[in-house]
Amino acid sequence: MRTTHKPLFIAFSSQKGGVGKSTFTALAASILHYRLGYNVAVFDADFPQHSLMKMKERDLNMIMENGVLKKLAYKQFTTINKKAYPIIQHRAEGVLEAAHDFCADSAVPIDAVFFDLPGTVNTPGILKALAGMHHIFTPITADRLVMESTLVFTQLLQDVIMKNGETSIETIHLFWNQVDGRESTPLYGVYIQVIGELGLSLMQSQVRSSTRFRKESEVGAKTVFRSTLMPADERLMKTCGLDLFMAEFLRIIQL
Template structure:
């Protein structure tokens, strides 16, 4: 039985869209692309994604949920709540009988969180969301340097690929942000993803079927978000395919 692909969404800072990005990626892969996925929510003790799932279930009444079952394959992906230091053991127990194809980890900010380095070293790939803020980008650069010093250059861990994903980039800052991202990619060797999540408002949590945004219960939908899901889904699919064959 093959091991799942471990993919972490990580950043040294909060407020850069890690959790929304994790939910968006999981929902695209699971509902749009047909992947069997699981999400590991390491934001102890708040467990943001698990709380979002609970809120969604309470907001959407039974009639709406029944309509959703007819509109999509309504088998929701599991959300595993665990502190960082216990994440690998919890995941191994979850995967003992029927491992999913891909497991996405939503990590809290800051490398100094206990167990973060050990957990990151077990990932197959790590995605760093980067915003248009120069300060945020420098924090990511420092984070990558620490990761390289503590894991990659010492020959420890499973990490095969690192990615930058432009997130929450507004139109007025796109040109400068793109240039800084390309520079950061060239200087660190981290791969810059083609997808850019410029419409950050579309990626906010969805608590109503009529609103547009990300949701753990059904596929992202609506206008620009649907087109974005195709683009991001294709790129994530290519990454997972490559990781599976390496």
């Protein structure tokens, strides 16, 4: 258990786009901040997309346009008496120093800082930023290109960065995302065997494929899934296995 003045640094990181790292950053940050009572901050260092900055802007507009969500948001903020967590735009280079400065200056003690980092090791400052994380989570899908690049990337982190001693990394975990129940299970079995042979850690929970991951709330929506302003609806979490994923995630980070 950590003291509140030593926040956890967490990244959902991958070398392949489209596997869900920005989505999971928003989902986990919102559940921790709004539902579980932790104080969270997010650094959006995924230049030039800055997906989370844009997501927050869309979330604000959606709440203003949707009467049901506006009531939900008002009830939430009056109940928990907390502001939305900050999303700070930054480059990968220098983002660790910026995060430490932010936490030191924060009026409330920050429990966890999430980092949305670029998806290429060639980005200036990316390896230093990754070495400064306490926990790294990497979403994977049963796709050959995704798996090949992910396994090389994860081995780089584990064999080079973690073993040279100059790192804060405590754990690196792969996890299955976008799992389609109709896909042939032998494919997963082969990949799981390879992951085990490489000595990499794979989470037990699997997040099932869901169109909810690819969209924010719609104009007529009465529930929220992917949002920077409210936590995912608990019923929707259960339908795709996100509830089990978050339970395992919390056991790993031991916040």
